[in-house]
Amino acid sequence: MQSLELFEAPVLPSRQRLGPAAMVLRKFALPYMQEAMPAIEAIAAAAPFRHMETPGGFTMSVALTNCGALGWTTDRQGYRYTPLDPSSGEPWPAMPEVFARLASKAAEAAGFVDFEPDACLVNRYAPGARLSLHQDKNERDYGAPIVSVSLGMPAVFLFGGHARTDPTVKVPLHHGDVVVWGGVDRLRYHGVMPLKDEPHALLGSQRINFTFRKAG
Ligand code: SIN
Ligand code: FE2
Numbered sequence: 001m002q003s004l005e006l007f008e009a010p011v012l013p014s015r016q017r018l019g020p021a022a023m024v025l026r027k028f029a030l031p032y033m034q035e036a037m038p039a040i041e042a043i044a045a046a047a048p049f050r051h052m053e054t055p056g057g058f059t060m061s062v063a064l065t066n067c068g069a070l071g072w073t074t075d076r077q078g079y080r081y082t083p084l085d086p087s088s089g090e091p092w093p094a095m096p097e098v099f100a101r102l103a104s105k106a107a108e109a110a111g112f113v114d115f116e117p118d119a120c121l122v123n124r125y126a127p128g129a130r131l132s133l134h135q136d137k138n139e140r141d142y143g144a145p146i147v148s149v150s151l152g153m154p155a156v157f158l159f160g161g162h163a164r165t166d167p168t169v170k171v172p173l174h175h176g177d178v179v180v181w182g183g184v185d186r187l188r189y190h191g192v193m194p195l196k197d198e199p200h201a202l203l204g205s206q207r208i209n210f211t212f213r214k215a216g
């Protein structure tokens with residue numbers, strides 16, 4: 001007799017569900033890396049990583065830059081998206097085609113069709129850097145998912161609920177993993193635990209994360 005299991009959706013080891021509309025796609029970004037790495041270097045050359053100040057007056061431990069039509073920024077006035085890099089007054093570097101393709105394919109694999117991000121926040125974590133629990137809510141349209149790509153050193157991603165005090169799950173993320181969350185999970189709290197120094201073969205003692213969003 002055939003096993004019933006054949007007719008149930010198997011939990012593929014390459015996919016891990018974090019919620020009704022949230023999942024980790026393990027190693028999804030790896031096939032894109034050869035094209036994406038030089039693109040990351042070009043972005044960092046045109047719009048260098050910098051440590052921004054939060055509205056509360058703290059300097060972020062994560063260094064960031066952006067590409068795409070809109071870039072996420074913070075200063076004493078608040079969090080927002082801007083078409084220009086405040087450091088240079090120039091537009092953010094254009095979003096490389098390989099980035100847009102990766103973001104849209106990952107969104108599709110997680111069940112979100114036609115994702116066309118206009119913003120890509122690029123975060124760089126050195127050992128010790130962390131990102132406290134927050135919601136992504138500076139975007140105009142919560143209908144689009146968030147697509148978050150991890151490269152370099154591993155990190156522990158925290159995925160919580162809709163209130164800051166809700167319990168969080170700890171999700172280890174490695175080079176090439178992609179997390180997608182949208183729909184009913186779009187506003188869930190998330191963050192990154194302080195990074196351990198576990199140098200990566202390609203990127204050394206750093207973790208690079210890019211987060212794609214439809215911001216405008
Ligand atoms: C973010 O929430 O902006 C970044 C998350 C991450 O670095 O994995
Ligand atoms: Fe976020």
